[in-house]
Amino acid sequence: MDTLSFDRKELRDLLALFADQGLGSPDVCAVAPGRVNVIGEHIDYNGGLVLPAAIDRWTCVALKAREDGMVNLRSSHGEVEPVSFSVEDLAKSEKRCWSNYVKGVLAGLKRKGFAFPGFDAVVLSTVPVGGGLSSSAALEAAFSKAVLELVGESMEPLELARLCQKAEHDYADVPCGLMDQAAVILCEDSKLLLLDCQDDSYRYADFDDPDWGLMIINSCVSHELSDGGYARRRDVCHQAAAELEVGTLREVPLAELDAVLAKDFMDEEKRRYVRHVVTEIDRTLRAVDALAARDYALTGQLLNESHASLRDDYRVSCPELDFISKTAQALEGVAGCRMTGGGFGGSAIALVRRDQADMVAETVADAYRERFGIEAGIFETRPAGGARSWRC
Numbered sequence: 001m002d003t004l005s006f007d008r009k010e011l012r013d014l015l016a017l018f019a020d021q022g023l024g025s026p027d028v029c030a031v032a033p034g035r036v037n038v039i040g041e042h043i044d045y046n047g048g049l050v051l052p053a054a055i056d057r058w059t060c061v062a063l064k065a066r067e068d069g070m071v072n073l074r075s076s077h078g079e080v081e082p083v084s085f086s087v088e089d090l091a092k093s094e095k096r097c098w099s100n101y102v103k104g105v106l107a108g109l110k111r112k113g114f115a116f117p118g119f120d121a122v123v124l125s126t127v128p129v130g131g132g133l134s135s136s137a138a139l140e141a142a143f144s145k146a147v148l149e150l151v152g153e154s155m156e157p158l159e160l161a162r163l164c165q166k167a168e169h170d171y172a173d174v175p176c177g178l179m180d181q182a183a184v185i186l187c188e189d190s191k192l193l194l195l196d197c198q199d200d201s202y203r204y205a206d207f208d209d210p211d212w213g214l215m216i217i218n219s220c221v222s223h224e225l226s227d228g229g230y231a232r233r234r235d236v237c238h239q240a241a242a243e244l245e246v247g248t249l250r251e252v253p254l255a256e257l258d259a260v261l262a263k264d265f266m267d268e269e270k271r272r273y274v275r276h277v278v279t280e281i282d283r284t285l286r287a288v289d290a291l292a293a294r295d296y297a298l299t300g301q302l303l304n305e306s307h308a309s310l311r312d313d314y315r316v317s318c319p320e321l322d323f324i325s326k327t328a329q330a331l332e333g334v335a336g337c338r339m340t341g342g343g344f345g346g347s348a349i350a351l352v353r354r355d356q357a358d359m360v361a362e363t364v365a366d367a368y369r370e371r372f373g374i375e376a377g378i379f380e381t382r383p384a385g386g387a388r389s390w391r392c
Contacts, residue, residue: 008058010031010058010060010124010126011029011031011060013076013124014029014060014061014062014076014122014124015029015062017076017122017124018062018064018122021074021120021122023064023120023122024064025064025392026062026063026064026122026392027063027064027065027119027150027391027392028062028063028146028149028150028389028390028391028392029060029061029062029063029146029389029390029392030060030061030063030142030143030145030146030149030387030388030389030390031058031059031060031061031142031387031388031389032058032059032137032138032139032140032141032142032145032184032185032386032387033054033055033056033057033058033059033127033138033184033187033384033385033386033387034054034055034057034058034059034127034128034133034134034135034138034184035052035053035054035055035133035134035137035138035179035180035183035184035187036052036053036055036133036214036216036340036341036347036349036381037050037051037052037179037183037340037341037349038051038052038053038192038214038287038303038340038349038351039051039280039283039284039287039302039303039306039338040052040179040280040281040283040284041280041306041310041314041316041338041339041340041341041343042233042276042277042280042310042314042316042342042343043197043249043250043277043280043281043284044176044177044178044179044195044197045175045176045177045197045234045237045238046197046237046241046248046249046250046277046281047197047198047247047248047249047250047251048197048198048248048249048250048277048280048281048284049194049195049196049197049281049284049285050177050179050194050195050197050284051192051193051194051195051205051284051287051288052179052180052182052183052187052192052193052195053183053187053191053192053193053207053214053381053383053384054183054184054187054383054384054385054386055127055133055214055216055381055383055384056381056382056384057126057127057128057133057379057381058125058126058127058138059123059124059125059126059127059135059138059139059141059142060123060124060125060142061121061122061123061142061143061146062121062122062146062392063119063120063121063146063147063150064119064120064121065117065118065119065150066117066118066119066120067117067118068118069086069087069088069117069118070084070085070086070087070118071084071085071086071087071102071106071118071119071121072084072118072119072120072121073098073099073102073121073123074120074121074122074123075098075122075123075124075125076122076123076124076125077125080098083097083098083099085099085103086118087106087116087117087118090103090106090107090110091103092104092170092171098139100171100172101136101139101140101143101167101168101171101172102121102139102143103167103171104140104166104167104168104170104171104172105140105143105144105147105163105164105167106143106147107167107170107171108144108163108164108166108167109144109147109148109163112155112163114147114148114151114153115151116147116150116151117150117151119147119150121143121146123139123142125138125139128218128347128377129222130222130345130346131216131218131219131220131341131346131347131377132339132340132341132342132343132345132346132347133216133218133341133346133347134180134183134184134341136168136172136174136180137164137168137180137181137183137184138184138387140164140167140168140181141160141161141164141181141184141185141386141387142387144160144163144164144387145160145387145388145389146389148160148389149389149390149391157185157186157386158182158185158186158200160181160185161178161181161182161185161186162178162181164181164185165177165178165180165181168180168181174230175230175231175234176230177197178195178197178200179195179197182195182200182202183195183386184386184387185386185387186202186386187383187384187385187386188204188383188385188386189382189383189384189385190206190207190208190382190383191204191205191206191207191208191383192204192205192206192207192288192291192383193205194288197250198247198248198250205288205291205292206291206292207291207382207383209294210354211353211354211355212296212335212351212352212353212354213352213354213357213380213381213382214349214350214351214352214380214381214382214383215328215349215350215351215352215357215360215361215378215379215380215381216347216348216349216377216378216379216380216381217324217328217337217347217348217349217350217364217376217377217378218346218347218376218377218378219318219320219321219324219345219346219347219348219368219374219376220374220375220376220377221318221320221321221345221346221374222345229316229343229344230342233273233314233316236269236270236273237249237273237274237277239270240266240270240273240274243263243265244260244263249274249277249278250277250281252274252277252278253278254278254279254281254282257274257275257278257279260274260278261274261275272312272313272314272315273313273314275309275313276309276310276313276314279305279309280306280309283302283305283306283309286298286302287299287302287303290302296335296351297335299335299336299351300334300335300336300337300351301336302336303335303336303337303338303349303350303351304325304329304336304337304338306338307321307322307325307337307338307339307348310338310339310343311339314343316339316342316343316344317339317343318343318344318345320345320368320372320374321339321343321345321346321348323367323368323371323372324337324348324364324368324376325337325338325339325348327363327364327367327368328348328350328360328364331356331359331360331363331364332356332359333352333353333355333356333357333359333360334350334351334352334353334356334360335350335351335352335353336350336351337349337350337351352380354380357380361378361380364376364378365378
């Protein structure tokens with residue numbers, strides 16, 4: 001995407017919205033993509049390996065500096081109320097509010113020693129909210145890049161991802177791993193990001209086959225990751241690791257899994273969670289090799305196995321996602337399909353032949369509508385590049 005040419009509809013709409021607010025032209029703009037995790041679910045906070053891709057859906061931010069130290073936030077979403085606060089008062093709002101993500105980022109930048117003025121900001125996003133596609137991480141990344149651009153500073157990408165992750169922890173009460181923020185900042189066009197969550201090292205895996213794409217199927221059933229379900233699983237996994245005297249469950253070898261699950265302190269819940277984590281790490285590594293070999297049948301099988309594990313062992317799926325995955329898995333042109341994201345709703349991801357994508361989308365949408373009376377949000381995507389910013 002050539003951001004300087006403003007040739008994308010989202011950017012044109014953002015500039016028009018900024019002007020419509022009586023703000024004239026912005027000083028800086030920034031964009032950050034949503035992300036989809038191809039495989040490796042709920043293992044980032046267990047020291048595992050994950051394989052996300054940035055998607056071609058964007059959170060776009062336009063900023064203009066103010067001299068009075070006030071931050072005024074506006075969103076293109078009509079139901080989202082404007083918010084104002086001072087750069088000197090970055091306390092978290094007690095009620096859930098989208099400004100908390102921005103405050104968390106600003107607080108993190110201030111801790112790093114960056115000084116910044118107040119600003120007017122307008123946000124436009126095409127990343128589905130509540131779809132498990134990291135709309136919050138995209139918002140954090142876009143604002144962090146925009147504010148740094150505004151003051152002529154920069155940060156190393158992985159350090160910036162950690163700053164955004166801490167904002168999510170402290171200001172949204174979501175104890176997420178680093179995957180979401182790393183993906184929306186580090187990803188590159190036509191590549192998947194293999195992130196090692198034990199030491200935060202990463203490398204890229206090509207996904208540039210013109211015949212195959214990724215299909216996102218949003219169940220449009222909203223989920224809340226801060227309601228305790230996410231935190232509960234993370235805590236139980238960490239407790240199991242401590243009892244096994246390992247730093248993270250990544251250190252449990254697949255060959256020793258049965259023996260580990262048979263230990264006396266392993267109750268039924270711990271067994272399910274540990275089994276998912278250990279087998280999901282193995283599936284992720286095998287999927288990287290399968291994609292490199294363009295073995296889409298094996299890749300699809302691994303996606304299907306991942307969904308079954310998330311449904312039966314980790315128990316973060318739901319009837320809507322189970323239906324979508326089962327329906328898609330049975331279709332010609334679909335190598336595999338699974339739920340993606342934190343779960344309890346959100347989206348599924350399918351590996352599809354691009355010449356069959358329209359048929360797949362129509363068939364899944366019709367079946368889902370008939371079964372649940374809900375219109376699924378379905379789109380095909382290719383791996384996109386990460387967050388970026390520029391002066392206007």
